[in-house]
Amino acid sequence: MFWDTGRRRRPLRFSVGDRVFLRVSPMKGVMWFGRWGKPSPKYIGPLEILRTVGEVAYELALPPAYSASHPIFHVSILRRYVPIESHVLQYDAVELDDRLTFVEEPATILASDVRRLR
Template identity: 60%
Template sequence: MIEVTNAQVAVAKEKLKEARTRQKSYADKHRRSLEFQPGDHVFLKVSPARGVRCFGIKGKLSPRFIRPFEILDRVGEVSYRLALPPQLSH
């Protein structure tokens, strides 16, 4: 009985691995890599709590992205330093 259960677990793991690989291949077909250069402008995504505090609007109507900011330089592989106004910078 234990051998049967172990065999079923192995089959389930293999099926999950196949499904994960198939889903990854579907997702990768539609994904494109984005790279930005210093001087480009991007929108900044803000959390709902930050939106309430900075913009006075709460709930569903709070902004998800705020105006375009200039990229100053690239900090990491996917992180950038932006020219933020004093009220948004730490």
């Protein structure tokens, strides 16, 4: 007998080249990708989909830091990435000298304390 759970959901479908976020903390107390502690992120990405594996699994282009992990993930731990203009970095503000190096110079000193040790 079919029981209606009241959830009306659309099946998630992605195509090759789409960008998605990957959920890295699906359950409390489970560590994925080598990060423990409270400030660990819930999602990483955006990551590009390289190919589909069946109907509900996708292969992702993982960054080199996560290369030890298997690159195929179920659709339930993926979230679609919606591009926002604030996510795009502007490289025009970075000034390079002739040797292509960046030198950071402080604008002002906000505080200077002299402390004596006992």
